[in-house]
Amino acid sequence: FPVDRIRNFCIIAHIDHGKSTLADRLLEMTGAIAKTEKNKQVLDKLQVERERGITVKAQTASLFYNHEGQRYLLNLIDTPGHVDFSYEVSRSISACQGVLLIVDANQGIQAQTVANFYLAFEAQLTIIPVINKIDLKNADPERVESQIEKVFDIPREECIRISAKLGTNVDKVLQAVVNRIPPPIASTEDPFKALVFDSNFDHYRGVVANIAVFGGWVKKGDKIVSAHLGKAYEVNELGLLRPDEHPTQKLFAGQVGYIIAGMKDVKEAQIGDTLYLQEQPVEALPGFKPAKAMVFAGMYPMDQSEYTGLRSAIERLTLNDSSVAVQRDSSLALGAGWRLGFLGLLHMEVFNQRLEQEYNASVIVTAPTVPYKAVLSSAKLIKNRRAVQKNMVYIDDQRVMMKYLFPLNEIVVDFYDLLKSLSSGYASFDYENAGYQAADLIKMDILLNGRPVEELTTVVHRERAYSTGKAMCERLKDSIPRQMFEIAIQAAIGSKVIARETRTEKMFLQNYGGDITRKMKLLKKQAEGKKKMRRIGNVEVPKDAFISVLKRK
Ligand code: GDP
Numbered sequence: 038f039p040v041d042r043i044r045n046f047c048i049i050a051h052i053d054h055g056k057s058t059l060a061d062r063l064l065e066m067t068g069a070i071a072k073t074e075k076n077k078q079v080l081d082k083l084q085v086e087r088e089r090g091i092t093v094k095a096q097t098a099s100l101f102y103n104h105e106g107q108r109y110l111l112n113l114i115d116t117p118g119h120v121d122f123s124y125e126v127s128r129s130i131s132a133c134q135g136v137l138l139i140v141d142a143n144q145g146i147q148a149q150t151v152a153n154f155y156l157a158f159e160a161q162l163t164i165i166p167v168i169n170k171i172d173l174k175n176a177d178p179e180r181v182e183s184q185i186e187k188v189f190d191i192p193r194e195e196c197i198r199i200s201a202k203l204g205t206n207v208d209k210v211l212q213a214v215v216n217r218i219p220p221p222i223a224s225t226e227d228p229f230k231a232l233v234f235d236s237n238f239d240h241y242r243g244v245v246a247n248i249a250v251f252g253g254w255v256k257k258g259d260k261i262v263s264a265h266l267g268k269a270y271e272v273n274e275l276g277l278l279r280p281d282e283h284p285t286q287k288l289f290a291g292q293v294g295y296i297i298a299g300m301k302d303v304k305e306a307q308i309g310d311t312l313y314l315q316e317q318p319v320e321a322l323p324g325f326k327p328a329k330a331m332v333f334a335g336m337y338p339m340d341q342s343e344y345t346g347l348r349s350a351i352e353r354l355t356l357n358d359s360s361v362a363v364q365r366d367s368s369l370a371l372g373a374g375w376r377l378g379f380l381g382l383l384h385m386e387v388f389n390q391r392l393e394q395e396y397n398a399s400v401i402v403t404a405p406t407v408p409y410k411a412v413l414s415s416a417k418l419i420k421n422r423r424a425v426q427k428n429m430v431y432i433d434d435q436r437v438m439m440k441y442l443f444p445l446n447e448i449v450v451d452f453y454d455l456l457k458s459l460s461s462g463y464a465s466f467d468y469e470n471a472g473y474q475a476a477d478l479i480k481m482d483i484l485l486n487g488r489p490v491e492e493l494t495t496v497v498h499r500e501r502a503y504s505t506g507k508a509m510c511e512r513l514k515d516s517i518p519r520q521m522f523e524i525a526i527q528a529a530i531g532s533k534v535i536a537r538e539t540r541t542e543k544m545f546l547q548n549y550g551g552d553i554t555r556k557m558k559l560l561k562k563q564a565e566g567k568k569k570m571r572r573i574g575n576v577e578v579p580k581d582a583f584i585s586v587l588k589r590k
């Protein structure tokens with residue numbers, strides 16, 4: 038296919054602004070899929086994507102489009118819009134020459150619209166602003182055009198107003214893709230060089246990598262090398278995604294497609310990696326960054342007998358997601374399990390949901406934590422830094438964009454939910470890593486009748502110690518059964534107690550009367566319960582108590 042009639046583009050937007058719906062319309066209009074009610078968000082294949090209405094894995098489709106008597110090959114990459122997956126977005130972008138920047142005509146510019154715009158802008162791509170959902174009663178495309186002009190410095194005349202739902206003006210989008218986005222600069226004369234921008238694991242065929250060919254061509258049987266690991270593979274199959282796999286003989290410079298080469302783990306085809314021919318080594322494409330976990334949580338089987346099952350589920354799921362960091366871990370309270378690292382909170386939730394839905398696993402997920410670097414000296418006495426305002430820009434008279442520096446720990450737990458509820462859903466938020474900063478963090482112990490409970494020791498900010506300690510004591514009190522004596526539940530920093538709750542002793546008022554079976558049942562239940570108890574000093578603590586304190590709310 039002649040390179041000058043190829044267009045590589047992706048669709049970027051804030052979540053829910055209509056990327057997947059527009060992708061559906063583009064697929065229908067170019068005949069890649071049939072027009073039926075059933076074809077909704079066809080590129081969102083995972084169950085969690087369909088339920089949550091979000092895109093987790095980027096998906097690709099090659100479309101053939103006839104325009105002014107010429108046949109064009111349009112490679113569309115649908116990207117996940119959420120912050121957690123911005124690395125995937127950045128890699129998808131680097132496979133393209135242009136983007137469709139979708140903005141909801143009602144909601145206007147939102148946090149990820151801005152974040153995604155900058156990814157495309159920095160990569161110097163052609164940006165086509167598309168204002169979607171003009172069919173909505175409250176649509177205000179005029180206002181959104183003013184925002185686009187003001188914030189992105191793009192003339193309002195360049196905006197295309199559409200309704201992806203109804204198909205209105207979607208033909209104009211296709212024309213703009215052909216007319217405004219340049220073809221890739223790629224020559225079949227050069228040595229083969231391809232960017233891996235996504236990869237999936239298939240149980241029968243191994244890793245299926247999605248690639249954009251930047252130079253040369255590749256065919257079945259070729260020996261290729263992945264630059265990052267330096268390992269060699271033989272190409273078993275390759276082809277186009279339309280959006281289902283269509284095997285072809287070769288893939289040429291400028292094309293986007295899939296390749297299967299006997300890789301057994303997605304870690305062998307990491308997003309951002311470069312593939313080349315073994316006999317013609319080339320320099321790797323810039324921008325490769327191994328995924329970096331930002332949020333950590335413990336995952337434990339509900340019951341230790343489910344350990345092996347959960348292990349294989351986690352192994353299989355991480356085969357498909359190289360960005361999850363896995364480390365074996367064990368807790369006195371919860372038994373053997375794992376400490377998993379995720380790109381962000383949504384990533385963690387999606388992973389957990391997939392474990393439950395696709396592998397039928399039931400797991401205990403502990404409250405998420407973020408990485409700290411500890412320096413064991415008095416330098417921690419440095420004055421604390423909570424949110425520091427960096428700048429503020431008025432997008433228009435109704436919307437303001439503010440930048441703050443936050444400790445990550447402050448945003449992982451409930452910041453997003455709070456922000457949404459305080460602003461009645463109007464505020465949106467995005468973050469990027471600003472590196473480590475010194476902070477006034479302290480170690481807090483939880484004591485039961487004076488004995489520390491090892492598994493409940495946490496790192497907290499000094500200012501939060503009191504409220505966190507109090508909450509933990511309260512939750513523990515409510516989940517420890519009454520015993521023969523009073524139990525003091527305390528939170529302490531070093532030797533200083535900062536919070537206390539008391540569990541009063543058990544009262545012996547029960548009278549079982551003559552019902553011996555009922556009494557036996559009760560005794561049996563208590564004995565079973567005992568097995569699941571852990572003794573701390575003289576206090577019996579049931580496993581559930583740990584779970585209720587450690588688990589995510
Ligand atoms: P994504 O998160 O950007 O992929 O957004 P989706 O394509 O999943 O769309 C989010 C929601 O907006 C869905 O409920 C769509 O049906 C709806 N939607 C998308 N485009 C339009 C449109 O043009 N008009 C209206 N009224 N709703 C739309």
Ligand code: MG
Binds near residue numbers: 056057078092
């Ligand atoms: Mg989507």
